[in-house]
Amino acid sequence: MKKIVVFASGSGTNAENIIKYFAKSEVATVQAVFANSSIAKVLDKAKNHGVSTNIFNKEQLIVGEVLQKLNSIQPDLIVLAGFLLKLPKNIIAAYSNKIINIHPALLPKYGGKGMYGMNIHKAIVENKEKETGITIHFVNENYDEGTIIFQQNIVLSGDESAEEVARKIHELEQKHFPEVIEKLLNANL
Numbered sequence: 001m002k003k004i005v006v007f008a009s010g011s012g013t014n015a016e017n018i019i020k021y022f023a024k025s026e027v028a029t030v031q032a033v034f035a036n037s038s039i040a041k042v043l044d045k046a047k048n049h050g051v052s053t054n055i056f057n058k059e060q061l062i063v064g065e066v067l068q069k070l071n072s073i074q075p076d077l078i079v080l081a082g083f084l085l086k087l088p089k090n091i092i093a094a095y096s097n098k099i100i101n102i103h104p105a106l107l108p109k110y111g112g113k114g115m116y117g118m119n120i121h122k123a124i125v126e127n128k129e130k131e132t133g134i135t136i137h138f139v140n141e142n143y144d145e146g147t148i149i150f151q152q153n154i155v156l157s158g159d160e161s162a163e164e165v166a167r168k169i170h171e172l173e174q175k176h177f178p179e180v181i182e183k184l185l186n187a188n189l
Contacts (some may be wrong), residue, residue, distance in 0.1 A: 002028035002076040007083040009125035012042025013072035099139040104169045107135040111144030121162040136174045
């Protein structure tokens, strides 16, 4: 059985969806959820599903304590699901091509520092984009610049609010993220 570690910073809806998906899987299981906030709702969601949690701060991430915890688990895949901090080079090097992220836009558009959540959806509406979507990509040392694994687009009418765009993107994330994770693990990363 392959091991997944999920990193999240907030409510954890994508993390919980991944946990539920792999609870029934013979391919992998979510071993742990790592969060950089003790009040992140993802922690309760993980605990409710019997998944262990690790809370850390930015300093622990930088000095290598988080890498030590990861090494003790030896995950086959690290999944960033609404994780807002940049991973340090030591983690990226130790788990090269084994860290993926989901981005709520069609990269390379609307990527980079500060481009997350409603910031992206508002920009898409303001710029009257005709389409948007999700991108799942490998993580490297730069925000949202890793090799793209999967993209799925949706057509926009131009009448949507940022909140409506966010809802449509969330539906894409919930459907495709666990499936792409499973395909990657089946491909023997």
